[in-house]
Amino acid sequence: MADKITPRSEDYAQWYVDVVRAAKLAEYSPVRGSMIIPPNGFELWENMRNGLDFMFKATGHRNAYFPLFIPQSFLAREAAHVDGFAKECAVVTHHRLKVDEEGQLIVDPEAKLEEPLVVRPTSETIIWDTYSKWIQSWRDLPILINQWANVVRWEMRTRLFLRTSEFLWQEGHTAHATEQEAVDETLQMLDVYATFAEEWMAMPVIKGVKTEAERFAGAVDTYCIEALMQDGKALQGGTSHFLGQNFAKAFDCTFQNQEGELEHVWATSWGVSTRLIGALIMTHGDDKGVVLPPRLAPIQVVIVPILRKDGSEPVLEAARAVRQELTDAGIRVFLDDRDQYRPGWKFTEYEVQGIPVRLAIGPRDVENGVVELVRRDLGDKQSVPMESLAETIRETLDSVQQGLFDSAKAFRETHTHTADDYESFKRLIEEEGGFVLMHWDGTAETETRIKEETKATIRCIPFPGQFEGTDESGVDPISGQPSKGRVVFARAY
RNA sequence: CGGGGCGUAGCGCAGCCCGGUAGCGCGACUGCUUUGGGAGCAGUAGGUCGUCGGUUCGAAUCCGGCCGCCCCGACCA
Numbered sequence: 001m002a003d004k005i006t007p008r009s010e011d012y013a014q015w016y017v018d019v020v021r022a023a024k025l026a027e028y029s030p031v032r033g034s035m036i037i038p039p040n041g042f043e044l045w046e047n048m049r050n051g052l053d054f055m056f057k058a059t060g061h062r063n064a065y066f067p068l069f070i071p072q073s074f075l076a077r078e079a080a081h082v083d084g085f086a087k088e089c090a091v092v093t094h095h096r097l098k099v100d101e102e103g104q105l106i107v108d109p110e111a112k113l114e115e116p117l118v119v120r121p122t123s124e125t126i127i128w129d130t131y132s133k134w135i136q137s138w139r140d141l142p143i144l145i146n147q148w149a150n151v152v153r154w155e156m157r158t159r160l161f162l163r164t165s166e167f168l169w170q171e172g173h174t175a176h177a178t179e180q181e182a183v184d185e186t187l188q189m190l191d192v193y194a195t196f197a198e199e200w201m202a203m204p205v206i207k208g209v210k211t212e213a214e215r216f217a218g219a220v221d222t223y224c225i226e227a228l229m230q231d232g233k234a235l236q237g238g239t240s241h242f243l244g245q246n247f248a249k250a251f252d253c254t255f256q257n258q259e260g261e262l263e264h265v266w267a268t269s270w271g272v273s274t275r276l277i278g279a280l281i282m283t284h285g286d287d288k289g290v291v292l293p294p295r296l297a298p299i300q301v302v303i304v305p306i307l308r309k310d311g312s313e314p315v316l317e318a319a320r321a322v323r324q325e326l327t328d329a330g331i332r333v334f335l336d337d338r339d340q341y342r343p344g345w346k347f348t349e350y351e352v353q354g355i356p357v358r359l360a361i362g363p364r365d366v367e368n369g370v371v372e373l374v375r376r377d378l379g380d381k382q383s384v385p386m387e388s389l390a391e392t393i394r395e396t397l398d399s400v401q402q403g404l405f406d407s408a409k410a411f412r413e414t415h416t417h418t419a420d421d422y423e424s425f426k427r428l429i430e431e432e433g434g435f436v437l438m439h440w441d442g443t444a445e446t447e448t449r450i451k452e453e454t455k456a457t458i459r460c461i462p463f464p465g466q467f468e469g470t471d472e473s474g475v476d477p478i479s480g481q482p483s484k485g486r487v488v489f490a491r492a493y
Numbered sequence: 494c495g496g497g498g499c500g501u502a503g504c505g506c507a508g509c510c511c512g513g514u515a516g517c518g519c520g521a522c523u524g525c526u527u528u529g530g531g532a533g534c535a536g537u538a539g540g541u542c543g544u545c546g547g548u549u550c551g552a553a554u555c556c557g558g559c560c561g562c563c564c565c566g567a568c569c570a
Binding site for chain 1: 564570
């Protein structure tokens with residue numbers, strides 16, 4: 001029987017869990033808050049990683065690896081950073097187990113570490129300790145490094161992909177001679193994320209800067225891309241931080257400039273995580289399952305042959321020929337010729353998994369020189385000629401990619417509202433969800449009050465030009481104080 | 494850390510109130526028939542009933558302790 005998927009309209013959170021499970025993207029592990037990522041999920045991550053990695057390298061970055069364990073004292077060096085992460089760190093205190101008198105495996109109390117090791121929640125500290133050794137002169141700058149790694153943040157409440165205690169991500173850490181160069185780098189990487197989100201994930205995003213309350217612990221400015229999920233909640237998809245000289249000062253990282261003077265280095269860091277997979281699911285999924293954008297789908301086209309006891313050989317031959325043609329054209333294709341499942345079962349299975357295009361080839365199709373093509377996003381069946389099939393598929397994949405982006409963008413537009421007074425703001429947040437644009441006086445007081453009263457937070461102060469009228473000055477409807485422009489509010493993941 | 498729920502076959506669950514041979518569905522395995530939207534029939538295998546203790550002739554069931562997981566809140570990518 002089919003794995004039951006709760007309809008989105010009934011219970012969106014349950015739908016999400018059902019879909020992740022049914023599409024075999026992730027499963028729970030024996031340890032609370034950590035997850036197993038089977039091939040379906042991991043190949044998706046690999047494709048994301050490849051896309052991003054290419055862009056990182058195209059902008060001059062190189063990959064490196066820094067250790068999982070960080071001396072506890074390192075984390076304490078930057079005050080704001082401690083505040084931000086101390087509450088959610090896993091700490092290694094011992095290095096040995098032993099079997100006790102009762103035969104139980106226990107932590108050996110004799111094997112206590114002199115200094116506890118923190119499992120990295122992020123790597124700024126270990127990296128800046130290293131950079132301080134690498135950097136002496138302005139000639140050593142910039143340093144443009146990225147690492148692909150796992151990190152641990154001991155979360156109280158977890159959700160598959162969206163918030164797990166251990167997750168996979170990339171973290172870029174760069175060092176610069178000037179403030180301007182570091183700021184430029186921060187913004188450049190934000191652009192990389194936005195491009196990736198929109199062109200690869202088909203997920204429209206708002207670019208903006210975080211308020212002080214939402215800022216990364218230790219950053220001067222945090223920039224972000226914010227996406228809107230189908231249930232009207234916002235999701236932060238990636239962040240890029242201008243760290244100023246905070247970490248350079250904490251780790252005494254200086255360089256000698258061209259005038260021979262010692263200066264602190266300017267820093268950035270930026271990251272996206274497996275959380276993006278959650279964003280992808282909640283941007284495009286439907287009641288039948290996941291919907292994957294072709295550029296990221298591990299399998300772009302699945303071929304289902306309709307086999308009969310008599311005369312299935314011509315069908316298989318045709319299916320293999322199609323597979324070859326598409327493979328040669330650089331399309332990721334899978335021929336499911338397993339006899340143990342019937343075609344209907346396979347149709348449903350690949351819909352759950354979100355494969356963008358399905359081809360069915362049966363005896364009738366072979367006779368007529370056609371294949372049946374079904375787009376995952378639209379679901380309509382069409383018969384297309386075998387002739388120049390690769391081209392047809394390529395166009396179809398492009399069309400799916402574009403179609404997903406367009407409908408996600410249309411959704412965001414119909415779920416973005418403007419509020420001019422607090423009452424209608426509250427009504428919009430409560431009843432409509434989505435992004436609400438409203439004037440804000442720039443103070444933490446009103447921001448906190450709104451959060452407490454409505455659970456909505458300022459997702460970002462959007463860059464100019466993304467919304468009509470957000471850059472016009474006005475009045476904060478709560479405090480009556482002047483506002484430089486509307487900011488983006490929403491309830492968020 | 495508060496509130497709620499749940500631990501019984503790989504997965505989902507019933508059985509518990511009222512103690513007495515551990516069951517159902519899905520999945521798996523074998524065979525046959527099927528195959529254009531999650532096939533049908535027949536058969537087979539699979540269990541320390543979360544854990545420790547108590548009550549009892551006898552505990553999945555009653556009592557107590559402990560452990561774990563999920564959901565909702567406070568906190569966060």
